[in-house]
Each structure stands twice: as C-alpha cells, then as structure tokens.
Amino acid sequence: MTLEELLARHELEELIFAYCRHFDLNEPERVAALFTDDAVVDYGPEFPDVVGAAAIEDAVAGGLDRIFAATSHHVSNIQLEFDGPDAATGQTYLYAWHRYRDGSPDGELWGRYEHRFRRTAAGWRISSLRLTAAGSRDFHRSAMHPTGRR
Amino acid sequence: MTLEELLARHELEELIFAYCRHFDLNEPERVAALFTDDAVVDYGPEFPDVVGAAAIEDAVAGGLDRIFAATSHHVSNIQLEFDGPDAATGQTYLYAWHRYRDGSPDGELWGRYEHRFRRTAAGWRISSLRLTAAGSRDFHRSAMHPTGRR
Amino acid sequence: MTLEELLARHELEELIFAYCRHFDLNEPERVAALFTDDAVVDYGPEFPDVVGAAAIEDAVAGGLDRIFAATSHHVSNIQLEFDGPDAATGQTYLYAWHRYRDGSPDGELWGRYEHRFRRTAAGWRISSLRLTAAGSRDFHRSAMHPTGRR
Numbered sequence: 323m324t325l326e327e328l329l330a331r332h333e334l335e336e337l338i339f340a341y342c343r344h345f346d347l348n349e350p351e352r353v354a355a356l357f358t359d360d361a362v363v364d365y366g367p368e369f370p371d372v373v374g375a376a377a378i379e380d381a382v383a384g385g386l387d388r389i390f391a392a393t394s395h396h397v398s399n400i401q402l403e404f405d406g407p408d409a410a411t412g413q414t415y416l417y418a419w420h421r422y423r424d425g426s427p428d429g430e431l432w433g434r435y436e437h438r439f440r441r442t443a444a445g446w447r448i449s450s451l452r453l454t455a456a457g458s459r460d461f462h463r464s465a466m467h468p469t470g471r472r
Numbered sequence: 473m474t475l476e477e478l479l480a481r482h483e484l485e486e487l488i489f490a491y492c493r494h495f496d497l498n499e500p501e502r503v504a505a506l507f508t509d510d511a512v513v514d515y516g517p518e519f520p521d522v523v524g525a526a527a528i529e530d531a532v533a534g535g536l537d538r539i540f541a542a543t544s545h546h547v548s549n550i551q552l553e554f555d556g557p558d559a560a561t562g563q564t565y566l567y568a569w570h571r572y573r574d575g576s577p578d579g580e581l582w583g584r585y586e587h588r589f590r591r592t593a594a595g596w597r598i599s600s601l602r603l604t605a606a607g608s609r610d611f612h613r614s615a616m617h618p619t620g621r622r
Numbered sequence: 623m624t625l626e627e628l629l630a631r632h633e634l635e636e637l638i639f640a641y642c643r644h645f646d647l648n649e650p651e652r653v654a655a656l657f658t659d660d661a662v663v664d665y666g667p668e669f670p671d672v673v674g675a676a677a678i679e680d681a682v683a684g685g686l687d688r689i690f691a692a693t694s695h696h697v698s699n700i701q702l703e704f705d706g707p708d709a710a711t712g713q714t715y716l717y718a719w720h721r722y723r724d725g726s727p728d729g730e731l732w733g734r735y736e737h738r739f740r741r742t743a744a745g746w747r748i749s750s751l752r753l754t755a756a757g758s759r760d761f762h763r764s765a766m767h768p769t770g771r772r
Contacts, residue, residue, distance in 0.1 A: 323629050323632065325475055325478075325625055328478060328625075328628060328629075328632070329473050329478075331632075332473065332478070332481075336551065339549045339550075339551050340551075342549055342565070343549070343551070343563070346606060346619065346621065347619065347620060347621050347622065348621050348622040349622065392606050392607050392621060393606065394565070394567075394582035394606040394607065395549075395565075396546075396548045396549060396565050396567050396582070396696075397548055397549055398548045398696045398697055398698045399639045399642055399643070399695075399696065399697055400639075401636065401639050401640075401643070413643070415642070415694070415695075415696050417567065417694075417696050417717065419582045419606070419607060421607050428607065428609060432694035432696070432719045456646060456692050456693065456694040456719070457692050457694065457719060457721050457728065459728060469646065469647065470647060471646065471647050471648050471692060472647065472648040472649065475625055475628075478628060479623050479628075482623065482628070482631075486701065489699045489700075489701050490701075492699055492715070493699065493701070493713070496756060496769065496771065497769065497770060497771050497772065498771050498772040499772065542756050542757050542771060543756065544715070544717075544732035544756040544757065545699075545715075546696075546698045546699065546715050546717050546732070547698055547699055548698045567717065569732045569756070569757060571757050578757065578759060
C-alpha cells in the first residue's frame with residue numbers, strides 16, 4: 323500500500339462520516355450530495371431501490387420529516403478494497419440509535435453498510451449503498467436484508 | 473494531504489482515545505494532562521465552563537468519585553480539520569455507557585465531542601471540549617447542549 | 623512515525639476487523655486463521671485459556687453453535703504500540719450485541735480486547751487475546767476480567 327492509497331482511504335472514511343453527520347443533522351440535501359448522479363440505495367427488501375441523488379434526497383428527507391425526531395449513526399470496522407485508483411468497495415459496521423416523532427420507544431440497529439465508491443471529477447462519491455442488519459431493538463422496520471451470516 | 477498531516481491526525485486520535493481510556497480507568501490526573509493549561513471544558517448548559525487543567529482534574533475526579541461506578545466511552549466518526557500545522561478542530565461521535573454508584577439503571581448517551589486542539593512543546597493537547605447530545609437513555613442529566621440538528 | 627508504521631497499523635486494524643466480521647458471520651475457521659499457531663485466548667476467568675489456532679476454532683465454533691443466534695462486534699478506540707517491526711500490543715474498545723438461541727433477552731457488552739500481535743511469514747497474526755469488561759447488560763456471563771479501573 324502506498325501513501326496515495328492511505329489518502330484515498332482517508333477520503334472514503336470522511337465520506338462515510340459525512341453521510342452519518344448530515345443524516346443526523348437532518349440535512350438531506352447534503353446527504354444526497356455525497357452520492358453519484360446514478361447511485362443506487364437499497365435500504366431494505368420492503369423498499370424499491372432509490373436511484374439517483376435527487377431521489378435519494380427525497381427518500382432521506384421523507385424519513386427525516388415523518389419518522390425520526392433524532393438519530394445517531396455510529397460507524398466503525400470500516401473495511402475498504404480498491405478496484406483500481408478510482409473505484410472501491412467497503413463494508414462498515416453501523417450502530418444506529420433513533421428517536422421517533424410518534425413517541426415509540428427509541429430504536430436501535432446493529433447493521434452494516436455495503437458501499438461502492440467512485441472517484442469523480444469532484445472527488446469520491448458513493449455509487450451504491452446497501453443496508454443489512456445483524457439485529458435491532460424497537461426498530462420501526464422488521465424486514466431487513468440479512469448480513470449473510472451462516 | 474501529506475504524510476505529516478496523516479501523522480498529526482493519528483496523534484489527535486490517540487489524544488481522544490487517551491481521554492476515554494483514562495476517564496474509564498478513573499484516572500482524572502491523566503485526563504487533565506491531555507489538556508492545555510488554559511483549556512475550556514463545557515460539559516453542558518447546567519454547568520459553568522471548567523477552565524484549566526487543574527480545574528478539569530477536579531471536575532472529572534468529582535464525577536468519578538460521586539456518580540460513576542463504571543463508564544465506557546466508545547468514540548467513532550472522528551472528523552478533524554487543521555488550521556495551520558499547530559491547531560485543529562474536531563467532531564467525534566461518542567457512545568457512552570455509565571453504571572451509577574447509587575444503583576440507578578445504567579445510563580447511555582449518544583453524543584458528540586467538539587474539540588479544539590493545539591500543538592504545544594510537549595505535543596498535541598486539547599484546548600477546548602464541548603459535549604453535545606443527540607439523545608440519551610436513563611442518563612443522570614437531562615439538560616444537554618443540542619447537536620445543532622435542524 | 624513512518625509510512626511503514628502507518629501501514630502496519632492499518633494491517634493490524636484490518637486483523638481486528640476481520641476477527642469481528644468472521645465471528646459475526648459464524649465463520650470460526652476464518653476467525654482461527656487470524657491467530658498464530660501458539661496463540662493464547664483468555665475470554666474470562668471462568669474458562670481455561672484456549673491455546674493454538676485449532677483449539678480457538680473449536681472454542682469459537684462451540685459458542686456460535688450453542689449460544690449465539692446473531693452477534694455484532696463493534697470496535698473502536700484502537701490503541702497500538704509496536705515492540706520492534708514484527709511485534710505489537712493493542713487495546714481496543716468493544717461494544718458487542720448478542721442474540722441468543724434460547725430466546726433470552728439480547729445481551730450487550732462494553733468491553734476491551736487486549737491483543738498481542740506478531741508478524742509471521744504469512745503476515746500479521748494475533749498471538750494473544752484477553753477480553754475484559756467495563757460492564758454488560760443481560761449478558762450470558764457474569765464473571766469477566768475487570769478492565770483495571772481503580
């Protein structure tokens with residue numbers, strides 16, 4: 323591994339952190355700006371894929387408007403693999419806490435983000451995001467993609 | 473970004489980890505040694521700012537003596553920005569667990585550390601720390617600084 | 623610190639992440655492959671030390687078969703120290719969530735991994751792992767090594 327790859331890893335981590343931060347600050351337009359124009363987001367089996375930054379902004383804004391009074395997305399165990407200098411995949415652990423607008427008990431999620439990243443003229447962007455779950459507690463969703471555990 | 477900045481980032485992360493570790497090991501004098509002599513700590517709106525390493529040691533020691541039987545401060549999503557070679561700011565996610573001396577249910581906090589750092593002759597130190605909260609459960613404090621969520 | 627040490631740090635973090643990932647995916651043979659042949663694992667005072675990669679595979683497989691329906695091991699606060707180019711020690715914070723096969727309430731653990739690492743001809747491996755706990759909730763074990771808190 324080279325210094326160049328270490329720097330790219332740092333930029334990808336910043337991208338993942340920015341997703342969490344802007345989501346938790348209720349800034350859907352800034353969340354969407356982290357994705358490529360043709361990005362695909364798959365939050366789970368009960369939702370159709372969300373395609374493109376504009377649709378991602380709408381989807382995130384909708385959830386933040388209707389469902390969440392507060393959220394906190396803590397990411398760790400970030401594992402990245404490069405496929406050439408301008409593409410990468412990643413798996414990231416997510417521990418997320420959610421407070422609901424309707425007063426339901428706070429929901430917790432022990433999940434994973436499966437990412438694809440692409441380096442564009444404007445920098446690294448998320449080209450695909452798939453959310454899987456090891457488990458949850460009092461979460462507002464019951465159908466989640468599995469992690470692939472045997 | 474250069475190798476020099478990568479190394480500085482590493483040192484700042486170590487500083488944040490050392491704060492957590494020494495707090496959790498009930499070592500207030502080692503927590504205090506991570507701060508500049510003129511550092512300002514703002515744990516929340518109900519407390520006056522704590523100014524200076526000596527006062528920080530007293531404040532941390534007081535909490536550890538009177539309130540906490542055990543704590544665990546898990547940090548992630550560390551975002552750092554440099555302002556020249558010897559100053560930086562950071563935002564860090566905190567998931568903290570607390571066991572109370574008085575037998576109250578364990579408290580959990582989903583928070584953020586807002587840091588300022590300064591490089592001194594002895595190395596990087598924390599010059600300012602402000603704690604904000606996205607939410608909490610069974611925490612012994614109800615008034616916390618907000619995260620700035622819309 | 624040099625670029626070489628930064629790269630070694632990255633490899634050690636990957637090793638810790640791989641332990642979590644393969645454990646959570648119920649892949650005990652891949653967990654075991656991360657250890658040296660003479661590695662020692664000490665999960666707690668009520669268990670004898672587990673010695674060697676083969677015995678580690680058996681121990682991990684047993685727990686995964688009998689006890690856990692799902693797990694999620696979130697690591698952070700990774701602090702590494704090198705002892706020459708081919709040996710290192712580390713302390714890592716662990717927040718682990720467990721779902722039980724017998725339907726007991728989900729268990730949570732706020733712990734630490736104390737690691738020793740050795741660089742072998744095949745790359746970095748874990749030569750020793752000791753688990754300590756700051757606290758837990760609904761965990762299936764009550765006797766854990768303490769963290770060393772005063």
